[in-house]
């Protein structure tokens with residue numbers, strides 16, 4: 365599996381940046397924060413660091429019911445009842461997805477990025493849409509996956525596609541179809557547009573997170589791993605949201621660096637997760653996947669902000685963690701083994717490309 369350190373592109377540039385002060389990644393920015401204190405300041409001081417609104421590069425989809433300075437809404441954290449519903453769905457549908465694969469393609473390795481789609485999508489829909497019928501949840505889950513697929517080429521394009529390009533029209537059509545499916549449902553989390561945004565965030569990222577988890581557990585099988593430790597370690601070594609951006613609203617001094625209004629400031633959970641002050645273990649081993657390091661309880665997992673911080677931090681954090689623990693327990697019980705080398709796809713967050721795995725134990729099918 366290629367390490368993030370050896371990856372090129374933006375990922376490599378961020379990891380190679382000097383880890384002191386605010387670092388300019390180009391002649392006029394963007395600016396990269398390199399300490400936990402700077403990162404927290406950028407994510408929590410919404411008066412000076414604004415949340416960019418445009419997930420589809422086409423309009424303001426950043427929904428909200430609360431207030432932040434920019435007027436974008438913030439999402440309420442999921443309730444324990446929502447989390448319980450979402451995990452129960454995942455626990456039911458993941459083994460079903462495995463079994464369906466075994467029936468259709470016996471003996472063939474599983475592809476995590478494919479197999480996780482429906483269980484994760486349905487889990488998030490069941491958590492967020494209490495007023496929907498099972499048929500509506502199924503339709504919404506499919507609609508969100510279609511929108512995520514249509515968004516991918518918009519987000520990964522080097523330049524934002526033109527308004528009337530096929531890519532842009534495909535994305536808009538998929539989004540409008542999803543909003544139409546959501547519109548008749550009662551108790552939506554916000555408007556149909558806001559609900560669509562929340563669902564997409566709550567499906568795309570956990571699919572990548574779950575795939576990384578299976579990739580790491582499959583690459584370095586060990587019977588003594590604790591599921592929760594493996595989850596945190598996977599979110600540290602390969603956080604799917606490895607970088608996030610804010611825009612300065614006015615001129616501002618950040619750690620002694622003067623930034624003009626409108627400057628792009630980056631926070632990278634990937635970079636923060638390589639800081640020896642946040643992570644137990646030998647400093648030169650911080651690129652390694654070592655779940656056992658979290659047996660050292662002097663350091664709090666999550667200080668590298670894999671779920672962000674401040675008003676735009678992840679409202680689905682508890683569901684995300686619970687689903688990943690469920691998946692890690694399944695992987696450990698079934699002896700997951702990586703079946704092919706994994707590349708790092710950095711076109712949209714961090715995702716493993718592909719994550720093909722087999723299992724040692726029965727009930728997980730392919731050997």
Ligand code: HEM
Nearest residue numbers: 438562565566570573605608670671672676678680683684
């Ligand atoms: C392991 C799984 C997950 C990870 C690693 C994760 C990570 C993150 C991160 C880092 C952010 C902040 C982005 C930023 O500051 O720019 C975020 C935001 C968000 N997440 Fe998650 N997330 C996960 C699961 C979920 C789930 C299950 C849901 C919904 C049920 C969800 C819904 C959202 C939403 C709606 C936002 C946007 C918040 C806002 O803009 O105010 N996430 N997530």
